[in-house]
Amino acid sequence: MRSSQVISSITDRPERPGRSLITANHEVIRRWARERGAKPATIAGTERDGRAGVLTFHIPGYRESSRIREITWDEWFHTFDLRRLNLIYQEQLRDGRQSSFFRTESPDREDG
Template sequence: MSTSETTTDHDTIRKWIEDRGGVPTVVKGTEDDEGEGILRVDFAERDEKLEEISWDEFFDTFEDRGLAFLYQEETADGKESRFFRFVNR
C-alpha cells in the first residue's frame, strides 16, 4: 500500500520535484494582479502551456496562496511516484 505525506518545507518540495526531473512552472495566461499564475510542475515531457519560473517565484506564490504539498514517494508496487497535489493548508 502506498502512502501520501504533506509538507510545506521548501527544501523537501524542491528535492522531491528535482529528483523526478521536474521544474517549477505556471500555466501561461493565468497571472493575476500580483503577477502570480497557477502553479504546476513540468516533468521531462515539457508542456508548451506551461512557463518555467524560478524557485523563488514558485515558493513566493506557494506561500502567498497558503498552499501545502501533498506527495507520494512510491507507488503501491514500490516504484518512484510522481503523484502530487497542491492543497490548502
C-alpha cells in the first residue's frame, strides 16, 4: 500500500502507466469498473451475517468463475465501507494497454 499512488478524486491521474493506485472513492471505483465492463460482485459462499463476503468484480473474460455472484453497487459499497477497505488497482499496464488488475485491502491489517 505504501508504494501505491493515492487517487482521491476522478480528476487525479496516475503518475505513469503501470503505476499501482489506491482509492476508497466511490466515483473513482465506479468509473474504473465501467471502463472495463465490470459489475460489482462477491464470491458465493463467503457471505457473513447476510452481507456480501469477499468483494470482487465480474469482468467478462477476466477471472471467470462460477463462484462470482453479481450484487448491487449499494451492497458492494456498504460492505466496502463497513470493512473500511481500499481498492488497489491499475489503470494501465506499463506498455499502456488497459489493465484489469485490482484487489481490495484493509488498511487495518498488520501486514497491509
